[in-house]
Amino acid sequence: MIRRNSEKTLDVKKMFGGAGEAKMFRILEGADEMYGKGRIFNHVVLEPGCEIGWHVHQGDGETYYILKGQGEYSDNGRLLTVGPGDVTFVDAGEGHSLKNTGDENLEAIALVLFK
Secondary structure, rough: OOOOHHHHHEEOOHHHHHHOOOEEEEEHHHHOOOOOEEEEEEEEEEEEOOOHHHHHHHHOOEEEEEEEOOOOEEEOOEEEEOOOOEEEEEEOOEEEEEOOOOOOOEEEEEEEEEE
């Protein structure tokens, strides 16, 4: 299978109440493509000032791998600065958010797996 990014691109305004728009480039889409183990495997792009708002995971956990840019990550309310090479994880029943605080796009890989 070969998929072009433009075929599975999603622009989400005010994602989980966050500012601006999150651009999602689907790497794999849904449980069918992930052998029933997860629901999201995306390349995420946040322009300066944009964010994925605070949300709590139920029945799954999410990992972000930061590729580019600088951001502020809320780990259950604890604010942390993140940059290239950083990995974050939130477990089921926990919450998080991610905001681009830099001057360039923040890019990350997002992976949501079922618990």
